[in-house]
Amino acid sequence: MTGETNIDVLLKTMKPFLNEGEHVFCTTTNKINIDDAIMFFTEKEGTTIILSKEKADALHLPYSFVAAWITLTVHSALEAVGLTAAFSTALAKENISCNVIAAFYHDHIFVDKKDAKRAMAVLEKMKN
Numbered sequence: 001m002t003g004e005t006n007i008d009v010l011l012k013t014m015k016p017f018l019n020e021g022e023h024v025f026c027t028t029t030n031k032i033n034i035d036d037a038i039m040f041f042t043e044k045e046g047t048t049i050i051l052s053k054e055k056a057d058a059l060h061l062p063y064s065f066v067a068a069w070i071t072l073t074v075h076s077a078l079e080a081v082g083l084t085a086a087f088s089t090a091l092a093k094e095n096i097s098c099n100v101i102a103a104f105y106h107d108h109i110f111v112d113k114k115d116a117k118r119a120m121a122v123l124e125k126m127k128n
Helices: 006-011 055-058 083-093 114-128
Strands: 016-018 023-028 037-044 045-051 068-070 100-104 107-114
Touching: 006 083, 016 114, 023 055, 045 055, 068 114, 083 100, 083 107, 083 114, 107 114
Parallel strands: none
Antiparallel strands: 016 068, 023 045, 023 068, 037 045, 068 107, 100 107
């Protein structure tokens, strides 16, 4: 099953969805249960873990950024060109920082929790 590559179709059908809760980026050398995490990514300096703030607090993991998690529900192809640039530019114009994760089916955007509603409005406006 391949995803969509046409940028016009992607923008018109991206259907942003605001996931519930607060999410944080942490790093640790301790083993974390895979079921507790949204994502793991290993870099030379350590492993980044994205998880709910509640789980990070329970595990006593430090973090500095509390984010809202927005999923673009269109099945975007990993080789699609321009989607990330389009939405990150639109968010930047509104002074909204975004951290992007491209997974197999969807793009996931993490924005400061305080900016969640504004980010959703920006993304919805892009569909027009």
